[in-house]
Amino acid sequence: MQTYNDVHQQFASYFNDKGLRPYLYLLSRKLSEGNICLNLETNGAEYDGPEDENPGYESTGYETLPDTGNQPELHERNILASDLVATEEHEYKPFVWHNQRLYMQRYFHYESLILERILAFLEAERQELDQREKLLETQRDLIVSIIGNPSPDGASVPDWQTAAVITGLLHNFTIITGGPGTGKTTTVARILSVLYTLYPGLNVALAAPTGKAAARMAESLRHAAGNATPALKEKFAGLSPSTIHRLLKPVMGTPYFQYNAASPLTADVVIVDECSMIDVALFAKLLDAVGPHTRIILLGDKDQLASVEAGSLFGDLCEAQEALNLFSPQRFGFINSFIPAENRKIPPEHQAESGHPLFQHLVELRHSHRFDSNKGIGRLSAAVIQNDIPIIKQFFGTAVTGEIETDTDYSQDKFHRFIEGYADFIREPDIRQALRKLNRQRVLCAIRQGNQGLYAVNRSIERFLHEKDLVSINTGFYENRPVMLSRNYYEFGLFNGDTGIIRKDPETGSLAAWFEDSTGELKSVLPGYLGDMETAFAMTIHKSQGSEFDHVMLILPLHGDMHLLTRELLYTGITRAKKSVLIQSQEAAFLEAAARRVERASGIAQRLISSK
Secondary structure: OOOOOOHHHHHHHOOOOOOOHHHHHHHHHHHHOOOOOEEOOOOHHHOOOOOOOOOOOOOOOOOOOOOOOOOHHHHHHHHHOOOOEEOOOOOOOOEEEEOOEEEEHHHHHHHHHHHHHHHHHHHHHHOOHHHHHHHHHHOHHHHHHHHOOOOOOOOOOOOHHHHHHHHHHHOOEEEEEEOOOOOHHHHHHHHHHHHHHHOOOOOEEEEEOOHHHHHHHHHHHHHHOOOOOHHHHHHHHOOOEEEHHHHHOEOOOOOOEOOOOOOOOOOOEEEEOOHHHOOHHHHHHHHHOOOOOOEEEEEEOOOOOOOOOOOOHHHHHHOOOOOOOOEOHHHHHHHHOOOOOHHHOOOHHHEOOOOOOOOOOEEEEOOOOOOOOOOHHHHHHHHHHHOOHHHHHHHHHOOEEOOEEEEOOOOHHHHHHHHHHHHHHHHOOOHHHHHHHHOOEEEEEOOOOOOOOHHHHHHHHHHHHHHOOOOOOOOOOOOOOEEEEOOOEHHHOEOOOOEEEEEEOOOOOOEEEEEEOOOOOEEEEOHHHOOOEEEOOEEEHHHHOOOOEEEEEEEOOOOOOHHHOOHHHHHHHHOOEEEEEEEEOOHHHHHHHHHOOOOOOOOHHHHHHHOO
């Protein structure tokens, strides 16, 4: 039996259809890169087959696509000639050909389920839209008083937060996107404040892909309700965050959940944060578990990294229309009637008509209250997303530019000065305060392996702190070791991504892993019970999603793995900082990464248009 080192060849060779194998090879490879289908119009032309990088590699003769010249219809003919490929939605074969895309049947089912559930939300809200508009009109003064002034800095910019609040109140399916500091959580707090006032018995579910992100959302919501009435504060205090998995309740040993279309969640409102991190399978199962008459509000930053697994559905939905923040003349006037300040009303150019199913269901918050768009973090992050080369070069032209410092020499002195900041949490005797001081700064790595990778950087930090007599790294569980969990520990109420420190228990003298929960309470667990955790002086940019630090050091690799660097990765790393970023990178590598976008193939945008 012939064996191959290339897993994609192993996959393709399993199927006894030589004519289909080249397409299955490419489909498998594209799935491993996060695509949920093979779009031959965009992927086929660039494919030249696998590179002979492994000594055991042997060509099978099917790892390159047939030469069809400029006749893509010949690819379609080759694919449809196979008995393994379905062309109808409910035809069960291993693969599906739909809208010039080849899917594995499972991923086509997930995409179809997402489309079906979105359309069900839209149909259900149509039945209630007029009644909801009338209710909001009669309660306009009350709603305006609850919403207040979402722009405490007094900026004369369109009040997109109020536009998002009204959108969330009217619709069953709402997407709110925006960068850090644009007020996504504040907007949701205002939506809930209005809904709690109108419907005191409201049942709300909060969820996020990781426990850390869910806890942070709940904490932010409680903080945003600081000026609310005592009754509202009590409602917000009772909000219980959850991971999406825990919300849906997994059926042990299976890929299924207890909550699904046949047994939907009982919540009246479901709010999900950090949606860019959700893969297509979980996205489908989440929507399937929410009844069509329930409001679901999806929050996230469309410019952030997509999920590690296949799919970028949040980004796909945000980009499904040619432009965001457009409203019909009637909705435009309705929203502006809730914005008293003339200099905050939505400008006339945001009026339009569209038959797109998601028209008026997505609002992008565009004004950051955290970053100045004309300097520092705000300016660089925008330049990265727009691949604005001249502006990026300005930051590398001067070593220090306010909030941003670039270091093309990978200076050990600058590295050491930054990591000396960890001494603050190490010397802090109070465990709760030590945890908070730890989270004031973090080193972020783009990759795991190599000299600038996560493992080498963490070892360098440990050695430096050991030499400074700040930590003793003679054992694995040494005191003051910061740790990050890499899986959920439901029995302890701890989740993938939670960060803690190893400290002696004041009562027993034994080492314990200490964490702070969403309410600020400390919990400790014997380290031996937490097998899946890693040192967290440095963490990957992927793992940093959902976190915020005052100061960030961003380290990009000097050599190798450059294809992993994208503008989304840079943007995510830079915007984890609230005050300053030190970037160790070659200018050319940074520019190369900013020019490279994450483009994942899916058919959801085209299928939404076809559903009109």
